[in-house]
Amino acid sequence: MPDHDVAVVGGGPVGLLLACLLAQSGVDVAVFEQRTSDDDRSRAIGIHPPGRAALDAAGVGAEAGRLALALDGGDVLCGGRVLASVSFTPRQQVLILPQRRTHALLSERLADLRPDAVHLGHAVSDVRDEGEVVRLTVESEGVAREVTASIVVAADGVRSGVRRRLGVEWRETRGSGTYAMADVADDEPGRRVSLYCEPAGIVESFPLPEGRRRWVVADPLERLRDEAAFSQEIEERTGIRPDLALPPTPFRARQHRAARAGVGRVVLLGDALHETSPIGGQGMNLGWNAARHLAAAIEKSSGGTEPDFRAYGRRALRSAARAQRRSWFYMSMGEPAHGVGLGTRNAVIRALGSPPLRRSAADLITMRGL
Ligand SMILES: Cc1cc2nc3c(=O)[nH]c(=O)nc-3n(C[C@H](O)[C@H](O)[C@H](O)COP(=O)(O)OP(=O)(O)OC[C@H]3O[C@@H](n4cnc5c(N)ncnc54)[C@H](O)[C@@H]3O)c2cc1C
Secondary structure, three states, X not given: OOOEEEEEEOOOHHHHHHHHHHHHOOOOEEEEEOOOOOOOOOOOOEEOHHHHHHHHHOOOHHHHHHHOEEOOXXXXXXXXXXXXXXXXXXXXXXXXXXXXXXHHHHHHHHHHHOOOOEEEOOEEEEEEEOOOOEEEEEEEOOEEEEXXXXXXXXOOOOOOHHHHHHOOOEEEEEEXXXXXXXXXXXXXXXXXXXXXXXXXXXXXXXXEOOOEEEEEXXXXXXXXXXXXXHHHXXXXXXXXXXXXXXXXXXXXXXXXXXXXXXXOOEEEOHHHOEEOOXXXXXXXXXXXXXXXXXXHHHHXXXXXXXXXXXXXXXXXXXXXXXXXHHHHHHHHHOOOOOHHHHHHHHHHHHHHOOHHHHHHHHHHHOOOOO
């Protein structure tokens, strides 16, 4: 008998959501997370309708809705003029909640469902599929021990060690860029996103709950490393000067997909399966959506026989491919542009914001069909 029905490697938002879904169905699930404390890095903020549905399924949708800021829509601007405006219908509603808050909600929910499920400070250093079970080597405080499970889910992020050990190819897809971001205090954050598609590159401005705002700036020369340079660049592009208390965080957007989702009893999920550019805010939502399908596939697989993750993998990778094409498009709209290139780009944005296309554009932005 294996120690657990399912072992999840990685207690990020996607691994935790899957564990909640499985625990709700009575599956014996254990989560091994190398961090020793909660992850309070500032990353995902946007929860799109598929992500909201996944949070509902995991029993935390109502609480997330209570804590989050609900966006009304957004405006795309250039040179002080509004090129396009989109307002979300109730079906398209996007919530804004910092990832550390959603992470905390999911951690608490899992602790209620299965108090001993999460093992913090436990790094998985080896995975061996032995046919009937999968054997993990788990290291904690310098001591290694072996744990067995019927199924192992690798939700260990973009640099997934499990994916590497399985020998699954990690294929780069188009869409990369360098950016800097900062979350700052803001007395009147409002409920609309502003995207400044300026000749020097995009500046994104998102309202956050609790009187804060996130600024994201395209930084192709990678020089926005301190508060002054970051604020000055935003002022030059938009006329607004945010006041930063801490240095901005630089990040590089890239896109990848794994060549396959499952090998025997080991299956990839979330960023371990697909890296999607943060521009467009889809990575965590994609992972959550796929977690619902994976939970169903796991619940269907019966004890002895080898589980079949092919349908799950096809679906998850197809959704990721679509999301990555959308992110690539958003990124290309935000690149530095001048002269004819700028004029053409602004014409495309105006067309997308015009009455016949506006609703479809809002559907694309809010991850419909993924
Ligand atoms: C700036 C930025 C903004 C973003 N904004 C959005 C957004 O608005 N909306 C959106 O949907 N997405 C967004 N994303 C993407 C989102 O943050 C990721 O898609 C999401 O965190 C993926 O979750 P995950 O659980 O798959 O992986 P991760 O969050 O990376 O979690 C993986 C976990 O595995 C653990 N781990 C790794 N190796 C091991 C091991 N060997 N043993 C044990 N544990 C291990 C790690 O410590 C980590 O906790 C953004 C990303 C960035 C960088």
